[in-house]
Structures are given as structure tokens and as C-alpha cells.
Amino acid sequence: MGDTGRAAMAEGPRRTFASQQNRFFWTLLSPVLVVLGVVTLLPTLYLFITSFTPLSLATPGTAWNFSAPFSNYKLLLTDERLHNSLWVQAKLSLATVVLQLLLGLVIAILLNMRTPLMNALRTSFLIPMVLPPIVVAIIWKVLYSPDISPAWWLFDWLGWQGVSPITDANWALAAIIVADTWEWFPFTMLILLAALSQMPEEQREAARIDGATSWQVTLYITLPYLKGTLLVAGLFRLIDSIKTFPLIYILTDGGPGTVTEVSNYYIFSQSFNYSYIGYSSAVTMVLVLIVLVLSWAVIRTVSGKGHDHG
Amino acid sequence: MTRFQDRTTAGALAQGKVKRRTILRGLAGGGIATVLGLKAPAVLANSRPFEGVTLQGACFQHVFHEHVKAYLPEFEEASGMKVQIDFQAFPVYNQRMDLELSTRGSSYDFINITFPYSGRWVGAGWLHPLDDFIADANITAEGWDADDFVSGTRAPFFNAEGQTCGFPWEAGAMMAGYARFDLMEAAGFGIPETLEEFEAMNRALHGKDGFAAYVNDKLHHWNFPPYLMNFGGGVFRGAPEDLMPILDTAEAAEAAHYYAALLSDYGARGVLSFTDDQALRMQLNGQANARTNAMAWVLPLTQSPDSKVRETTRYGMIPRGKAGSFPGSNANGYGIPAEARQKEAAWAFIQWATSKETFRKIALERGGLATPRRSIIDDPEYRQRLMINGQDVASIYLKVLEEAGEGGYMKYRTVPVFPQVGDKLNKAIERIASGQMSAADAMKAAQSEAIDDLRKAGIAL
Numbered sequence: 001m002g003d004t005g006r007a008a009m010a011e012g013p014r015r016t017f018a019s020q021q022n023r024f025f026w027t028l029l030s031p032v033l034v035v036l037g038v039v040t041l042l043p044t045l046y047l048f049i050t051s052f053t054p055l056s057l058a059t060p061g062t063a064w065n066f067s068a069p070f071s072n073y074k075l076l077l078t079d080e081r082l083h084n085s086l087w088v089q090a091k092l093s094l095a096t097v098v099l100q101l102l103l104g105l106v107i108a109i110l111l112n113m114r115t116p117l118m119n120a121l122r123t124s125f126l127i128p129m130v131l132p133p134i135v136v137a138i139i140w141k142v143l144y145s146p147d148i149s150p151a152w153w154l155f156d157w158l159g160w161q162g163v164s165p166i167t168d169a170n171w172a173l174a175a176i177i178v179a180d181t182w183e184w185f186p187f188t189m190l191i192l193l194a195a196l197s198q199m200p201e202e203q204r205e206a207a208r209i210d211g212a213t214s215w216q217v218t219l220y221i222t223l224p225y226l227k228g229t230l231l232v233a234g235l236f237r238l239i240d241s242i243k244t245f246p247l248i249y250i251l252t253d254g255g256p257g258t259v260t261e262v263s264n265y266y267i268f269s270q271s272f273n274y275s276y277i278g279y280s281s282a283v284t285m286v287l288v289l290i291v292l293v294l295s296w297a298v299i300r301t302v303s304g305k306g307h308d309h310g
Numbered sequence: 311m312t313r314f315q316d317r318t319t320a321g322a323l324a325q326g327k328v329k330r331r332t333i334l335r336g337l338a339g340g341g342i343a344t345v346l347g348l349k350a351p352a353v354l355a356n357s358r359p360f361e362g363v364t365l366q367g368a369c370f371q372h373v374f375h376e377h378v379k380a381y382l383p384e385f386e387e388a389s390g391m392k393v394q395i396d397f398q399a400f401p402v403y404n405q406r407m408d409l410e411l412s413t414r415g416s417s418y419d420f421i422n423i424t425f426p427y428s429g430r431w432v433g434a435g436w437l438h439p440l441d442d443f444i445a446d447a448n449i450t451a452e453g454w455d456a457d458d459f460v461s462g463t464r465a466p467f468f469n470a471e472g473q474t475c476g477f478p479w480e481a482g483a484m485m486a487g488y489a490r491f492d493l494m495e496a497a498g499f500g501i502p503e504t505l506e507e508f509e510a511m512n513r514a515l516h517g518k519d520g521f522a523a524y525v526n527d528k529l530h531h532w533n534f535p536p537y538l539m540n541f542g543g544g545v546f547r548g549a550p551e552d553l554m555p556i557l558d559t560a561e562a563a564e565a566a567h568y569y570a571a572l573l574s575d576y577g578a579r580g581v582l583s584f585t586d587d588q589a590l591r592m593q594l595n596g597q598a599n600a601r602t603n604a605m606a607w608v609l610p611l612t613q614s615p616d617s618k619v620r621e622t623t624r625y626g627m628i629p630r631g632k633a634g635s636f637p638g639s640n641a642n643g644y645g646i647p648a649e650a651r652q653k654e655a656a657w658a659f660i661q662w663a664t665s666k667e668t669f670r671k672i673a674l675e676r677g678g679l680a681t682p683r684r685s686i687i688d689d690p691e692y693r694q695r696l697m698i699n700g701q702d703v704a705s706i707y708l709k710v711l712e713e714a715g716e717g718g719y720m721k722y723r724t725v726p727v728f729p730q731v732g733d734k735l736n737k738a739i740e741r742i743a744s745g746q747m748s749a750a751d752a753m754k755a756a757q758s759e760a761i762d763d764l765r766k767a768g769i770a771l
Contacts, residue, residue, distance in 0.1 A: 057412035164580030
């Protein structure tokens, strides 16, 4: 037997094993891929196709009308209310993410001190996050409505004549930001707390032995250690903030005027109030694109973090 | 789909639970006829033709449905069916039902056809025509009398072919309800007849001990148009034929400025987010005085047992403007979705809920006086019931219904694209009342956005 034949014999079983392994993996994966395709990709594909039609459920014959395929996309370039909603979304996302990271960080550091008080409070901080979003919205609706709010009874008793923030154009978005921060800071807190619990104590001990104050330990040791975690938590919250809906639906209905009308709320009203399915599909595709870019950033960040630790 | 394809009834027939002939006889002269107040052969009086059927309905929250619920056990007992009704707040209901109907859903056997969506839902063919049911003596009780409804109240429920797709449960007539007429009198005011007097009265009364001179709910697309028209403005150039919006006129800006000022200068705190219930509660507690809305929302001031202002309430027409008086009028009704599975049972329910006897009981026993049936309105006992605190409220009610019917100025509200334009009115009023824009700019923006939206709907402008 020549060299060629021996090499072929040696590679033969290897190829067979590799192909069998490959086949096994695909066998396991395929049901998941089929479900994913049916549940996620097909609707997205339908959404994409629909975005090229003027589909309106109230107007027959618009479902597969491709006579002006780019009209929706042209329209969204000049739709000032959409542009406003994107701007509102940007303000809301930036403010909520920053506040949730700050609040989550501060409380995570406090909880990490593991005093009896902090241990007792740990679970209670999670309550807003585990409440159904609609319940959170109703809680804040009650708090913000002067005629039924215990807060306003107190204000009245103190002689303060406060306005309702959800009907004041200057405060409505801030009211949403406060409620959203209250609801979601426990998420960042949990992630940061998990990271803190994994942090080696030696560095902080060494710094303290060198005479560093608690503030310096936090600033120069703890925060740099949490940088990656903060980034990941921030990106997750950023993506999630684009989905803010129940708070706006219950508290302000996008108003007063359009000061709290974010993009997905605008899509909702176009789609479900007026049946402009084709147009809302086009707007949704833009939003999907934004979320995809952000998701890509999250994946890159998480992967990069993995390499650092690897 | 005909009534013979009714799945649940068919299923019940197949299982021998109920015989079709029994249903028809029962409907014609049996237990249901008894609760309809019609004479029925004694042998059939106790039949329960829909035994085992559960009827699913959907309605928006309204005091009328509270009255219906109070008498529902009688109907369930007579018919044998169980009636379950989902209630949602008005805007939520409209959104959900629009989606349900547009996707040809069959979740509900009967629904509430809301006035602003009537043109859209009826026009799109999403509701089952009822003419065959009405004409069929086997399933429509003799004496139920479709012609007894005030003619204008049925108009929103006719489709382009003239078929009936619903029956009204409310003849809404907008009027002004003043909860604290005692304070008005003390300040030297009577019932305001003009918008100038109305503003002067609000200015004089507002702000004392947190008291609000004016209150209303956030559905400005319903509350604002009477003011818009009183100032000489309008929503469309010539609905239903010419749907060009006319929201950017000087008259529209003037009206919007006036109405937004009522809310921002004389309104209750947080009024821009108020639902109907919130606005009503403020008046019932005597915390707010004036509200201009449908009679069903201002009558509880004197009819509700919870009212603290029964003796101090007075009613009036919405004050007239320089162009005259155009009080809103509407009709909300019941209909059957085109894909509903239990149409016969649904029709039995609608017959009962809109019968003379049910309306009479609701009006005289529970104070639900916004009735669409002429025979009830003409009833001396009903007229007496609407003599409230020395005022003949029935005359205000009939005047509004007649003016709206003859003037035809409510047509703007039943065109299929009104919901889109109504949303622009909501936003404009909010923008003005919250100080974001001047009235002229807000109404120009509303005009521009309305035109964009109508073009999206394929309307040639």
C-alpha cells in the first residue's frame, strides 16, 4: 500500500466521524431552527414585504399591491411626527439608561457591603422589576393624577399647588423617565451586583493597605473592574428602552400633544388605530434596523469581554 | 353567512339540546318575548330556547351598560343563555374592536358600534346586516318595532346598500351640565347662553379652594367640535363627499384657542388626562362645575345616588357662538360581527336590550334617559322624569336631537376616516392647552397631518 492509500485510510474514518458529528448537531438544531424560522423569520419577511404595499385593513385590494413599492419609505422621510418620535425615543433612551446605570450602580455597591440592613433590603429592590409592566403603569398613573394621588393630597396639605406631570408638556417625558427608571434599575443593579460578587478582594485590600480611601477604591478599582459589565447592562437596557410601551400607553397616550410619543407608540397608533399596516411596516423595518445595529454592538461587546477573560 | 350556519346553535341542535323549531317559537312568543314586554302564548312563556349557549359581547364602559347588567339576569333566565360582556375604556375598546373586526375575528357574538367608528366598521362590511332577522317573524318578536327608533339615531348604522347593521342603545345629545349652580347664582350668573357669558362665568368661579370651573374628559375629538362649529369652523369641507380637512381656518384657530383655554385656565388639575369617569366624579363631588358632554354623562349629576350635587345641578344648551349653536349628537349601538358564531342568539340579546320595555325600565327605574326610542321619549312619565330641579331637560334633549338631525352637521363624525382626523384634533388641543403651540400653529399642524393621513388612506384630496 502506497503513501496515498494510507493517508486516505487515515482520513476516511476521520471524515466519517466529522460528518456524523456534523449530522448529529444539525439533527439537534434543526427543530429549533424551524421554530425560529416560523416564529421569527417568516413574520419579519412578511413585514418586509408588506412595507412595500399600501396595506390597510379597511381598504380592500391593498394587501399585495406593489404598484408604488417605495412610497412608504418616501413618506417616512417627510413624516415629521415620525421624526419627532425618534427624537423623543432618543431622549427617553439616553435618560433612562444613564439613570438606571447610575442608580443600579450605587445600590449594587451599597448592597455589596453586606450589612444586615442591605441584606434585608436586597429583595425589596427587585419588586418593581418583577411586577407586570401594566401594574407599574397603573401605580404611576395613580401617583401622577392629582385627583386621586396620595402624593397630591400631601402636597395640598402642605399648601403646594403642583401640576400633574403627565399633562404638563415640560414634565411629561420626565414623568415617564422616572417611572421607567423605577421599574428597570433593579435589572442593572442585579447584573452589577453579580459582577461585584465575583470581584477579587485582593486588589481592594491592597489599595486600602496603601492608604486609599473608600472613594478612591471605588473610583480607581471597582469602577474600572465594572466597566465591561456596565457597558453590557447599558446596551441591554438601551435595546429594551426602545420597546417602552405600557407606561406611555397608560400614563400619557403619547401626549400632551406628541411630547411622549416614541417610535413604537407611533407605529402602534398607525397600525392599530388607523390600520395603516403597510406604512407602519415600513417604519417598523427602520426600527428593526436600529435594534439590529444595537444588538450587533451588544454581541461584539460581550464577545470582546469574553476574549479579555479568556 | 346566514343564520343557518350558526355553529353553536347547530352544535346544540346536533346534540339534541335544543330544537330549531323550539328556538324560533321561543323567540317569537316565548320567554324572551315576555321580557321584551310583548304578549306571548302561555304555553311557550317559560321556554328557554338558548339553554346552554354562552354569548360573548364587547362594549366600552358606559353607564348604559351598567343598567343593562342590572336587568341581564331576567334575560338570561328567560332565554337560557349566559351573556358575558367584556368592558374596556372607550379608546382602548375602539382600538381592540377595530383590530378584531378588521382581522375578521369571531371572538364576539355582539359588539358595541361606537359612533365615531360606525362609518368605518359598517362601510367596510365588518358587521352582519340585520334586515333578514328583522323581517323574520320567527325570530323577531311582533311589536318590537324597528321604526320606533328616532330616525336620526339609526342613520349611522345603515351601509351604502341601505342595509341595517346595528341598532342604537343611546341617542346622545350634548348639553351643558352645571353641578354648582348655587355658586353660579351667588356670583350673579344664570345659565350662560353665549360663549362670552360662559367664559365670564368660568373666570368668576374658578380656583376658589381648588374648585374647577370647567371639567371634561380627554376625548377632544368629541368635546371640541361643537365649539369649533359655534365659532364658524368645521372638520371637513363637505362630509361625506368632500373630505378635505378645514382645520387651519381662522375660525378653527379661534375656537381651538377658546376651548383649550377652558381646559388650561379653568379646568381641573390634570384635566388633559381625564377619562369620562374622572370628569364625572369631580362633578359628582362638587369639585368642578361645568361640563359639556352627552346627556348620559351629565344626567348622573341628578340621578346618581352618589351625587352630592343633586339639588344644585342645572342643565342648559351648550352656549352658542357667533356662528350659532351646533351641539353634538350621536348614537351608539349594538351590532353583530360578520364572522360571529352565534348570530341568532346575539340578535335575541340585541332585541331584548333595545326593546321598548328594557329602555322604559332603564329610563324610569334607573335614570338612563338618553333613549333612542320615540315611544319612550313621548311617554308622559318619561317627560316627567326629565323635569329636574324645575327644568324641562327633555326639551333640551329633543332640541339637540332635532337640530342635529335636521342640520346634518354631525356627518363629519361617521365618515370612515374620522378617527384619523379626530386624533389630530386631540393632539392639537393638547398642544395648545399645554402651552406647546399657539392655536393657529397647532391647527395648521393638525391640518397638515390630517391631509397626510387621509392620503395614506387613499382619499383623493
